Amino acid sequence: MRKYLGLILLVTPAAAPAQSIAPGRWDIVSTAVDLVIPGAPGFLLKMMKGRSKTEHKCVTPVSAETGVAALLVPDPKAQCRVDHVQIAGGRYAQTLTCPQKKGGPMQITRAGTYTANGFTGRLKMAGQAPKGPLAITIDQSASHVAGACRK
16 A cells, blocks of 8 residues: 555655545546557457557545546556656646566656546557567546445
8 A cells, every 4th residue: 555655646746736536436448549569460450449448446535635646657567667747737748668578668658638537648658569669559538437446
């Protein structure tokens, strides 16, 4: 718990008070917009384009006080490093560096708008695949779905 709270505090701007969000269950829907993955079959890339994946997050009451920053915290399993984050005035921008199993790290940028009801934005990933440079663009939106988290 302390580890997660520490990470949240790292990405929360100190200059402005956070606009808190509702605690509980949140869904973050990521939809593939554009995929450039060298070596991947074209039909597979066409199938993936437009597909969505939903990530479920449980935001504690303490984390909810940090606002949208609680939703932008990367999954600890990904072992991403937050390089920069700016959250103010209804807009957010974030850059991350995430390791890959093979090859150099993946560079990720996120930007968009937020309110107390969630966020909408675009995520861009760039890195090196075994057969060349890859680039993935994803649209994301977050919304509150329930007042209590499942146990």
